[in-house]
Amino acid sequence: MEGDKPTTIVCTVLAIDHTSLCYRVCSVCERTLPDNDLTSLCKFCNFNTFNPASSSPSKRLFRVLMSIASDTKVLRVICFDRAAKVLFGCSADDFFDFAKLHPFAAVSANRILEGEMFRMTLSKPKNGNAQHLRVVSVVPLRSGFQPAIESLRELYGKRVGC
Numbered sequence: 422m423e424g425d426k427p428t429t430i431v432c433t434v435l436a437i438d439h440t441s442l443c444y445r446v447c448s449v450c451e452r453t454l455p456d457n458d459l460t461s462l463c464k465f466c467n468f469n470t471f472n473p474a475s476s477s478p479s480k481r482l483f484r485v486l487m488s489i490a491s492d493t494k495v496l497r498v499i500c501f502d503r504a505a506k507v508l509f510g511c512s513a514d515d516f517f518d519f520a521k522l523h524p525f526a527a528v529s530a531n532r533i534l535e536g537e538m539f540r541m542t543l544s545k546p547k548n549g550n551a552q553h554l555r556v557v558s559v560v561p562l563r564s565g566f567q568p569a570i571e572s573l574r575e576l577y578g579k580r581v582g583c
């Protein structure tokens with residue numbers, strides 16, 4: 422990486438961290454909520470369940486840590502919601518619901534995405550504490566690429582949901 426300019430590379434996915442694919446945020450202001458307390462309400466916007474903006478106080482967003490290999494090096498990168506949707510083909514909530522029915526969905530998603538080639542644009546994290554390059558955009562390079570959720574539905578023989 423030179424300077425703070427985003428870099429675009431061609432890379433292969435080596436592995437995704439399937440143990441933690443998403444996190445919870447306030448459905449109104451999208452600030453992070455604690456994962457361990459599902460009843461907590463947002464402290465920032467004082468969201469409560471009577472807020473007409475949403476029927477749910479929280480939603481999930483993708484935050485996927487993964488290892489990728491370019492022609493010269495292996496990198497650990499973090500992929501947030503917008504870019505991760507290209508890989509998964511659905512929202513984090515939809516994936517979470519699918520994974521509730523199919524407990525091995527996340528493991529399978531890792532296997533499905535492993536070895537896929539992408540053109541990724543990476544940028545240095547704006548937050549100085551963040552340790553991983555973040556994926557700004559993802560473009561699949563294989564012509565027959567389909568998002569993980571499509572392959573998963575075929576795998577589990579379902580055409581419902583999402």
Ligand SMILES: [Zn+2]
Nearest residue numbers: 447450463466
């Ligand atoms: Zn909020």
